[in-house]
Amino acid sequence: MSNNLNKKYATDNVRRELLKGLATIPILGMFILNVLQKWRRDKLKKSNIMADFIQEKEAPSVISNLSNSQHLKLGIIGYGGRGAHLVRGAGFATKGWTDATHQNFKKNKLDKAFNTFMSQEDLNCSLVGVCDLFNVNADLAINASLNETRPGGRPKQTATRYRDYRELLANKEIDGVIIATPDHWHSRITIDAAKAGKHVYVEKGLTRTFQETLDVYDAVKKTGIAFQLGHQNRQVEANDKAKQIIDQGLLGPINLVELTTNRNSTWGAWVWSIHPDANRKTIDWDTFQKPSPNKIPFGEEALKRYFRWRCWYDYGTGLSGDLFSHDYDQLNQIMNIGIPKYASASGGNYFYRDGRDVPDVWHATLEYPDTFAGTSSSNRNRYPAETGGGPGMTVLYSATLSSNSSRGNRIMGHDATMMLGGMSNYGNVGGFSVTADRESTLYRDRLNNGVINSKYPIYNYSPGSKQIDGVTSATSQYFANKGLLYTYRDGKRVDTTHLHVKDWLDSIRNGSQPKCNIEVAFQEGVTCAMATESYLKGKKIEWDPINRRLV
């Protein structure tokens, strides 16, 4: 009897012990159920939205294999700020630059300019020819060609200085030239280089005038050289991704695109510093102004014009060639819009009182009345007959040099809007987001049942940050947009200018044409020329593609 009682007591005891020991396990079960439910819902959200584009879990790598087949010899014509950056992209920096950036890195470990340069791929080329009208810059370029602090180690050859670019082009051993002179020299040098059989990398804007654009196009087509225009945005992965999305019709019919530039600093408005060593002896002023319509004698005004040339129509086209060209080319890369039928532009010199003749507030409107943007013949039937069927699109560009109120670039579709960082705001290439329109036809069901919300992006892309996600997280998005994550995530940051130079060198080696080739360069050149002419003439300009002329 007592034995039985003891047994029963012991069994109860074990049961009670187990209950107390495992009491919180059911809560863990509840937790797991919760998590699974959340995952299922997130997955559903993603698959419903843009399943095709989220297959890629990781951001695509930007570095391809080494291109060390054939050693190439390069010349640089115009070694100013941009020229120096391009030459760094090819793998040559001045001793002053590598020392300064290395010091900066020692002071601030997050300053990666030095590491970015040193971890660039060695492009297997040498800088052998230099032409610059300012002695100081020419010496700096020679210095860069010698500097052993570079990816790939000691340079194979030292650069020679040429006073006249034609002498540089006459050097038989030079394979290609990088042209980073002011715009008024672009066409002459490009055409002479093509005739001399040199491959050309020329900075944007392509030319200063419409006629020059035609001449450059013909010369490049005739000689068949590898030609690259300096829109390094062509190397930005985000633009390829954006193109895929629009090609799939996920924005719906697009009738309006808004491109913007906001800057608010003297540097951003081309008021660059005049070098203290610049004078009649160190600068070849006569050569500098040879192609410009108006000539002035050397003096203080000439020095201003030499260093701040973007402020005068004699040497460039102001906002049109410098910044509009970038945003236009980004859009052309994404949407293949080509040359508009009409362009009109307006603006004025409202803020700067420094003698410039280019506007500091400027807008251009491009009309594409025959373009079906955002839809194809196969998906146009999604929309009711009375809407979404017609061709036609306006591209609006708006720029100010006296406000930093950044507006970004927006491709506005009937079903969704794509917001891009834009290229012109101090080179911030950012990524993009896609947000559904609350009156969308394509997403109507998903909007109604709450799977997507028109207040939040349905898709985000930030190059390098691995932020490919259909579900927005406010924080990750915030950091990615600031460019913080992608810079450090895998310890590597890549310079798009380097990639653009590499693309050109690869094309020289395998006889192909690079990404910003003469066809798209021509479209950029004509479009910018139309907008510039419209502003200067105060009238709407029409493009006549048959006779290749502006009306």
Added chain:
Amino acid sequence: MDNKNKINSSISLTNSQLYVLVALRVLIGWHILYEGIAKLVSPYWSSAGFLLDSKWIFSGLAKTIVSNPILLTISDYGNMWALTIIGLLLMIGLFNRYASIAGMILILSYYLFSPPFVGLEYSKPGEGSYITVNKNLIEACALLVLYYLPTSHLIGLDRLIYKTKVV
């Protein structure tokens, strides 16, 4: 009955006190476990964003971690797994005292890397309004309470493992 809920030689709890402490333990465990799991399953998560915005005495250390890919990787995996394991242990009541103190240190470090002190400006907008005290500090303090008043030997797997003497 009195002896049943003995925390140590000098403290015994009433049933209500015990249940409340267990609830606190399980709730904190739930929170920390999901913080860990959410980071583990996200291919995009990195501690870099948090560290880059660090202010006060540890901001230098934070920058060193971010600028070194190896340290950053250690920080990323360390955080994900520490959160997951500590959260799980608290929830099921295993190695309770170690889990509590480890969790307390981890969460206190989040507080110290970006404390809501007057004069420190963060680029990320906060999800609440804090001055000096924030939820991290409170959670760290609660974990300290759980360290001093452990309950897993009464309700939790520790009870089965250590075969706490009853009666």
